[in-house]
Amino acid sequence: MSARLDAVIDILHRIKAAGDRVLVFIEHRDMQFRFAEIVRHLFGLQKIDVINGDTPKRH
Secondary structure (H helix, E strand, O other): OOHHHHHHHHHHHHHHHOOOOOOOOOOOHHHHHHHHHHHHHHHOOOOOOOOOOOOOOOO
16 A cells, blocks of 8 residues: 555554544545445455545436
8 A cells, every 4th residue: 555545544543443433535536436336345345435426327
């Protein structure tokens, strides 16, 4: 992992230890989904919602 990602993960661990919740803003959409999967795995979460303004395709 990158130094920046390591720093964010460290901050997230501290937030979790304090019993707080967090909202993370990531500019690049492809990184939003990568980050969500990394965090979901590291923290043992079932689901992380990614909210970015995308709309579902109509069938």
